[in-house]
Amino acid sequence: MRSGVPLRPETGSRRRFGRALVLALMASAPGPSEVMGQEPLSFERYRETVEPIFLADRGGWGPGRAPCVTCHAEQGTPLRLQRLRETDEGEVFWSEEDSRRNFEVVSRLVMPGDPDRSRFLRKALTVAAGGAPFHVGGKFFESKSDPEWQTMADWVAAADPVERPAPPRLDFDFFRDCVQRVFLDKRPGDVECIHCHESGARGFARHIPEGRDFWDQQESRGNFAIARRYVEPGEPMMSRLLTHPLAPNAGGDYFHGGPRRWASMDDPEWQMLAAWVRGETPECIVGTRAGAGGG
Incomplete structure (x- = not known):
């Protein structure tokens, strides 16, 4: 005792403070679905590495052979891309504003941080490799080792995980x-x-x-x-x-x-x-x- 005051309550107060500090640190630490240092989906990276895949020549026309933009800039699919612009020399392109609109559409079909749960990556991937059962435009990627698929997966994986609300049920x-x-x-x-x-x-x-x-x-x-x-x-x-x-x-x-x-x-x-x-x-x-x- 000091000045007639017991030390035990002071010690207990310190212990309570210590426990509170530990709990606060635990709450602020990244959880299992979060990775410290990650960023949101990057528009710059999307425009530089992902968007060119939509224009890639597939060697023909029809499901599995035509460039993605052939259908996705003309049809009301969930992946609805802007129509291409054309230079005087006949080269096609998207303006930055077009690309930002495309980016917003693509982002809705992605589970940031989780390529395997991203519809955007599963539609054109073969079923045997983990892809979706059906894609009107056919299958472009035989495996996840495909360089184009890896490029898109790396873009998605680099983003912070974000859980999306479940869509409504169709009656x-x-x-x-x-x-x-x-x-x-x-x-x-x-x-x-x-x-x-x-x-x-x-x-x-x-x-x-x-x-x-x-x-x-x-x-x-x-x-x-x-x-x-x-x-x-x-x-x-x-x-x-x-x-x-x-x-x-x-x-x-x-x-x-x-x-x-x-x-x-x-x-x-x-x-x-x-x-x-x-x-x-x-x-x-x-x-x-x-x-x-x-x-």
């Missing part, structure tokens, strides 16, 4: 009862979606067996499995199911083999589909008619 029941009715509806002067989409890889409106005028549960599941390839949950304007039949001057794709069903995004039917893509279950509107299937 199958609404698809079955309402969205499929759009495929059968005929607008004046146009053919129905089913006219072109009842077979093949893009057959999201398969042929209905004779004696019936609508799909059963199993057939609807099959249509849904294909249609969802052309939907980006939460992103109507990144969903080809909505941008392909939309007029180009309203934000639709530059090319669609079939008719343009919607002249603008104000079309009630387009708005209904956009709400479904955002994870909602709106009132069912087919053509100009409201009906069952939502609410």
Whole structure:
């Protein structure tokens, strides 16, 4: 004791302070998914090393052979690139502003710090090497050892890990009862979606067996499995199911083999589909008619 005051409370206070300091240091230390010294996705590195891959000559045309930009600057895919500019000498390029817009789009398809979970890297990679099951444009990379794939992976791996919120769930029941009715509806002067989409890889409106005028549960599941390839949950304007039949001057794709069903995004039917893509279950509107299937 000193001056009649015991030392133990002072010692306890020091211990509490020491424990608090240790806990504070632990809280500020990088966790297992964080790496000290990393940076956000680099635009400069993207423009210098990744963007040129979109222009690389693949030796031909068609899936797996055409340059990435051939489809991705013309179609409403999630990887929607800006259209190329051209010099007087015929050389194509993107301006810095174009590249920044491309960078924003690509960044949404990346899990920073984790190449293997990045959709951007998995779509064109073969399934045997860990790639996605389906890519309309074909497969360009046989393995992760491909120099181009490694270039993109290094760019992603150099960034700070960032967890993205899970996308909304697409409501199958609404698809079955309402969205499929759009495929059968005929607008004046146009053919129905089913006219072109009842077979093949893009057959999201398969042929209905004779004696019936609508799909059963199993057939609807099959249509849904294909249609969802052309939907980006939460992103109507990144969903080809909505941008392909939309007029180009309203934000639709530059090319669609079939008719343009919607002249603008104000079309009630387009708005209904956009709400479904955002994870909602709106009132069912087919053509100009409201009906069952939502609410």
